[in-house]
């Protein structure tokens with residue numbers, strides 16, 4: 247009988263395992279695939295994610311081999327604004343771009359170094375129930391089926407979360423969700439220290455397309471090029487993301503030198519469950535982390551950091567449950583998530599509902615792009631880098647909106 251079984255070895259599962267192993271617990275991670283494995287992603291790490299990686303002792307390894315990013319370049323209506331990552335008392339002022347093939351292996355290996363057991367090529371098939379409580383999982387490992395028993399189970403199986411669904415988790419359809427697609431191209435600007443975001447993407451005929459385009463330099467001769475959109479946008483249900491991707495690659499700024507006919511791999515896409523849209527996030531003997539809990543930030547589609555952060559918070563309450571022998575500690579998890587993210591996510595949901603109106607979105611970006619300092623506040627809010635200690639213009643603006651959000655009913659955007 248193990249202390250904890252973690253289903254899924256991506257950012258959320260690996261971080262949970264790292265922090266549990268650090269605290270001295272017996273934790274087993276089952277990962278369906280074998281590292282290094284691909285994961286469809288923009289590969290962008292913000293300062294919040296860098297802090298989590300540094301706390302897990304990984305920043306030197308990342309800095310040595312991967313491209314450091316100074317900030318975000320936003321492009322809209324023919325205007326370009328470069329915004330360095332802001333100064334912050336807790337978070338660094340830089341990010342990185344790291345292909346998930348490399349990043350996820352690195353973090354999973356760090357969990358193993360801390361003492362976790364990692365079974366790769368091992369799929370959790372179904373929960374084991376003991377008197378109605380989850381007590382492990384039946385897994386398929388090297389072709390054979392076996393039972394892995396554990397006091398507690400952490401569900402970290404990503405956006406589709408089949409294992410989570412089998413325990414009754416469900417996404418609230420009144421919450422927004424995202425959809426994104428990406429591929430890689432060769433580029434002479436592969437080591438540009440800025441990630442780039444296009445806020446008004448157009449097709450080859452100049453017609454506006456729903457969604458944001460991104461170009462994230464990877465530093466290895468290639469760039470990650472993708473486009474994402476939200477369920478609050480027009481055409482959400484009927485949009486063809488392959489078409490969006492093809493148009494974006496064909497119209498992206500020429501200096502990147504993209505040959506739209508020569509992606510390095512076929513574009514792949516995925517869903518982005520956001521704003522804490524999946525519930526329940528805990529049961530008497532299980533917790534749900536990362537995309538499986540819908541943890542992505544709706545403002546910017548960032549999910550790696552939130553996977554690390556929810557994994558760490560889950561490890562924290564499990565540590566308490568295991569050291570005190572009192573499983574009631576797990577109930578603290580949902581409260582902690584609410585305290586950390588609930589209001590911020592409510593503001594974000596209001597924001598994504600507003601920008602679902604194309605005319606409003608156009609007007610907001612048109613006004614925003616006139617002012618470097620306004621866009622810098624927006625970046626601070628959207629990347630969740632508000633300062634706790636001082637009240638600058640971004641903090642003041644956010645505080646005002648949050649005060650309104652607190653009294654408004656929950657926003658609803660069916661998808």
Ligand SMILES: Cc1cc2nc3c(=O)[nH]c(=O)nc-3n(C[C@H](O)[C@H](O)[C@H](O)COP(=O)(O)OP(=O)(O)OC[C@H]3O[C@@H](n4cnc5c(N)ncnc54)[C@H](O)[C@@H]3O)c2cc1C
Nearest residue numbers: 254256257258278287288289290370404516536537549550
């Ligand atoms: C196109 C796209 C671009 C994105 N760009 C960014 C970005 O630039 N920056 C950012 O921060 N976020 C980005 N995201 C979001 C980010 O990819 C996710 O939020 C993040 O991967 C969540 O981590 P996770 O550990 O919760 O889930 P995952 O990374 O999906 O990991 C889940 C793991 O569980 C394993 N698994 C699943 N089922 C089982 C099972 N039954 N048994 C065993 N193992 C199982 C899977 O193989 C996988 O390894 C993007 C997402 C998409 C789709």
